[in-house]
Amino acid sequence: MAEMLPIKLTVNGAVVSKLVDPRQHLTDFLRIDLGLTGSHLGCEHGVCGACSVRVNGQVIRGCLMLASQTDGADVQTIEGIFEAGEAAELIAAFVARNALQCGFCTPGMLLTAAEIVAEGKLLDRQEIRNELSGNICRCTGYQSIIDAVEMVLLEKLKEA
Amino acid sequence: MKASTFKYLHAQSKDEAYAAFAEYGDEAVILAGGQSLMPMLNMRLAQPAVLVDINPISELSGIVLLNQQLHIGATTRHVDVANADLIAAELPLIGCAIKQVAHRGIRNRGTFGGSLAHADPAAEMPACAVALDATFVLQSRAEERRVKAVDFFLGVMTTDRRPDEILTTIELPAQTSNDAWAFHELSRRHGDFALVGVAATARRRSEGLEELRLVVFGCEERPRISKIAASTSLSQKDALELATAVAEDLDPMSDLEGDAKTKRIQARTLIQRALDDLFVEGANG
Ligand SMILES: Cc1cc2nc3c(=O)[nH]c(=O)nc-3n(C[C@H](O)[C@H](O)[C@H](O)COP(=O)(O)OP(=O)(O)OC[C@H]3O[C@@H](n4cnc5c(N)ncnc54)[C@H](O)[C@@H]3O)c2cc1C
Ligand code: FES
Ligand code: FES
Numbered sequence: 001m002a003e004m005l006p007i008k009l010t011v012n013g014a015v016v017s018k019l020v021d022p023r024q025h026l027t028d029f030l031r032i033d034l035g036l037t038g039s040h041l042g043c044e045h046g047v048c049g050a051c052s053v054r055v056n057g058q059v060i061r062g063c064l065m066l067a068s069q070t071d072g073a074d075v076q077t078i079e080g081i082f083e084a085g086e087a088a089e090l091i092a093a094f095v096a097r098n099a100l101q102c103g104f105c106t107p108g109m110l111l112t113a114a115e116i117v118a119e120g121k122l123l124d125r126q127e128i129r130n131e132l133s134g135n136i137c138r139c140t141g142y143q144s145i146i147d148a149v150e151m152v153l154l155e156k157l158k159e160a
Numbered sequence: 161m162k163a164s165t166f167k168y169l170h171a172q173s174k175d176e177a178y179a180a181f182a183e184y185g186d187e188a189v190i191l192a193g194g195q196s197l198m199p200m201l202n203m204r205l206a207q208p209a210v211l212v213d214i215n216p217i218s219e220l221s222g223i224v225l226l227n228q229q230l231h232i233g234a235t236t237r238h239v240d241v242a243n244a245d246l247i248a249a250e251l252p253l254i255g256c257a258i259k260q261v262a263h264r265g266i267r268n269r270g271t272f273g274g275s276l277a278h279a280d281p282a283a284e285m286p287a288c289a290v291a292l293d294a295t296f297v298l299q300s301r302a303e304e305r306r307v308k309a310v311d312f313f314l315g316v317m318t319t320d321r322r323p324d325e326i327l328t329t330i331e332l333p334a335q336t337s338n339d340a341w342a343f344h345e346l347s348r349r350h351g352d353f354a355l356v357g358v359a360a361t362a363r364r365r366s367e368g369l370e371e372l373r374l375v376v377f378g379c380e381e382r383p384r385i386s387k388i389a390a391s392t393s394l395s396q397k398d399a400l401e402l403a404t405a406v407a408e409d410l411d412p413m414s415d416l417e418g419d420a421k422t423k424r425i426q427a428r429t430l431i432q433r434a435l436d437d438l439f440v441e442g443a444n445g
Pocket of ligand 3: 099100101102103104105106136137138139140
């Protein structure tokens with residue numbers, strides 16, 4: 001094993017200091033070292049989006065970033081976003097529209113959808129589909145996921 | 161799968177990166193956005209001994225306009241290129257094509273220079289860089305070189321970059337209202353690599369188009385200017401004939417997405433669409 005590297009970062013608001021193997025990717029670090037198993041691993045080569053987490057405010061693929069690169073970073077996982085109530089509307093819409101079956105893709109879908117909603121642009125269904133194109137779902141066939149995101153976008157725009 | 165063991169260096173400056181190249185030679189590999197390298201590490205297609213992370217080097221990132229040239233720092237992320245007002249205003253071809261590069265989470269991390277240095281034959285930015293006659297600035301401890309995009313790409317994931325060089329800046333001439341451009345790609349899903357794509361620029365003249373720089377990607381081993389298209393001064397009625405001739409001149413690689421014959425037919429259709437766009441002012445995309 002290569003020399004372990006010290007990292008200090010914020011995960012869901014809490015400061016974490018750990019030693020990491022340089023080759024460990026962020027999602028393995030979150031799952032194995034911190035027990036945050038909400039971020040899933042599907043492909044480990046960037047294709048499925050199940051591993052999505054937020055780093056410094058942006059959604060990224062946790063399997064394509066090294067834990068050692070997150071020294072000083074602010075990391076948020078689905079656990080933190082759920083607890084903060086940030087995705088409450090999306091989660092309600094996913095339930096209302098049956099936008100999940102096994103739930104494997106759902107944390108990544110919610111994180112990506114949250115970023116789309118936060119940008120505050122009204123998108124048509126094709127545009128929503130394009131924005132979610134990096135997140136694969138093997139169960140739903142996507143229609144219900146698009147329904148859910150569209151529902152939240154429309155509600156947001158009514159409020160605005 | 162998991163990456164094999166490597167040493168990780170957080171380069172705070174270009175000098176620190178050069179020091180790593182001096183010590184480890186071609187065992188040291190640059191890590192930028194990681195959106196192509198990390199999959200290769202995880203699948204163990206690449207097993208470098210040392211990773212030199214250039215993300216902390218802030219001077220490598222940013223977009224500025226200097227003397228009608230856009231200077232894009234190599235580690236500028238795809239998302240920042242896509243959202244930059246300067247790009248929308250001065251390089252509409254890049255502004256259009258960058259939206260087709262990968263998916264949101266990948267665009268948030270992947271870098272402009274990384275895409276060029278990686279030189280995937282199906283990638284959008286290398287083709288656009290060739291069509292726009294970009295110049296790449298490569299720096300090593302010993303020297304700085306400037307290489308034209310047409311000379312940079314040598315083959316599949318093979319470039320003119322030496323192992324001790326950092327691609328630091330990409331210089332692109334700003335497009336003017338006399339510059340026509342077109343971009344089309346075929347992919348099965350938004351954000352996927354192109355099955356086939358076309359990037360083209362030309363100068364508008366009253367008699368038609370001149371200096372046509374037409375690049376087909378997702379097809380041959382590297383992006384190049386179509387010689388046939390370049391040698392023609394074009395009027396709209398020739399478009400179909402020219403599209404056929406340019407497509408015939410291609411040497412497509414067969415891959416899982418299609419055999420050479422299919423790719424040539426797809427390319428012909430896209431070339432024709434691109435030529436049609438070039439003639440209609442403001443009808444790009
Ligand atoms: C699922 C998926 C889909 C994708 N779809 C597309 C797509 O449709 N179109 C597309 O174009 N790309 C696509 N990509 C790739 C993505 O755009 C990458 O971001 C890009 O190709 C590489 O940039 P990077 O910054 O991530 O480079 P890295 O992965 O960090 O590096 C790639 C290579 O370039 C070298 N390198 C990087 N920066 C420099 C530099 N400044 N100087 C010298 N060498 C350097 C590295 O050593 C490495 O060999 C996709 C990736 C994934 C995972
Ligand atoms: S596990 Fe990261 S994209 Fe599939
Ligand atoms: S709900 Fe099963 S993969 Fe999406």
